[in-house]
Amino acid sequence: MRVLVVEDERRMAAALQRGLQAEGFAVDLAHDGEQGLHEARHGEYDVVVLDIMLPRLSGYNVCKQLRAEENWVPILMLSAKDGEYDMADGLDLGADDYLTKPFSYVVLVARLRALLRRDSGRRPAVLGAGDLSLDPARRRVLRGETAIELTPREFALLEFLMRRRDEVVSKAEILEHVWDTFDTDPNVVEVYVGYLRRKIDGPFGRNALQTVRGAGYRLAGDGG
Amino acid sequence: MRVLVVEDERRMAAALQRGLQAEGFAVDLAHDGEQGLHEARHGEYDVVVLDIMLPRLSGYNVCKQLRAEENWVPILMLSAKDGEYDMADGLDLGADDYLTKPFSYVVLVARLRALLRRDSGRRPAVLGAGDLSLDPARRRVLRGETAIELTPREFALLEFLMRRRDEVVSKAEILEHVWDTFDTDPNVVEVYVGYLRRKIDGPFGRNALQTVRGAGYRLAGDGG
DNA sequence: CCTCCTCCTGAGACCTCGCTGAGAAGGCTG
């Protein structure tokens, strides 16, 4: 899941970046309104966290501009408590949610998750593929009744594949969303696909995670 | 435990915040009905204290709206003595308890604790996990028959984990709910988990409080 | 059948995360 954080205050931006990355998000930063608008337009983000008080172009205007361009990426606005802007205005302009500073970090994460859930047509809380199931909130994976232990990286990879089950996803795409880089050796994806297979395919070789030569990987919707 | 206080009168709001914080609650404020509704919807509160007389949207309507949305967070209503609304109306609308102003601060805390204890009537007064039990009201912890002495911080941590037993909770979440901060060094959580383990795992090493590397901690429902 | 290329995998280096003991700081009690 890719998040764009538009925030001029460096310390706050860095703290958000670290925190969200720890939660498994891929985080990009923009430090003023113009840069933020540019990134939001061209990057493919699942959600944007947008401060209101920004140099060059206020978050208020960034939001207005994006909506005017028919860009409906979910936006969560941040405002200072005594801000000159009323938060209700923010919602009127097309923001999906707002938080007042100082806000709690866990609340931010919870609301981001809520936005992501809402946006994609009320995704079920638990992802499934055949008798394979993954619960992002509880961070749990089951094959039938038995739990499967995954490392953080393995979990992020499986979650990404399950969200796009039956689709072929390229290694570049996987690197971008799960590793948050694009110039890394794609071999690391192969290695982790290998790890995952050993864990999710169970004793008698299913084939949940298929290789599509020259194109990428596909997670079979029936779980193999 | 997180509390949302919706109260427009600044002095009263500030007093409640200070007082409840001293009791170990994490307190957020909202100053009008709309803001309160918004916060209650999106924040993850364990209980909401809701004044009836509010600008923009009455507490009465906030409560009605929340219940209409299937949001069952425990609500304690506050009303002025001569209010136009009857408390019975409040309870009809789905509030869980009410207090008439002027109320005694001690009574307020007691009722909040009561609400948390029953958690809208679905949870027992005493939290349990195997032969581990914790009584929030009496501030007492037992492993089987033998009492365990905990410091306030240790107790708060264990209570939080027991309320969410079997779930994986991140260090950030723990910091948020038990320490009421989010940019603190997470090491303090590790240290306190260590303290707790030494006290609750007993002489021959159970494993009630499990580490989920890269994700957080889980309190096993069977007590280890 | 041979060659090229993609993908798989075991080994191992490296680094991060979580645990722990030591102890400083602050508050409360006697």
Place this chain on the structure above:
DNA sequence: CAGCCTTCTCAGCGAGGTCTCAGGAGGAGG
């Protein structure tokens, strides 16, 4: 003020997780 308790910080360590590398299997194309 001394002694005790609680909270929190810090630094070192060990285990576990991540990633790189190189060799090999096997499909695709000639």
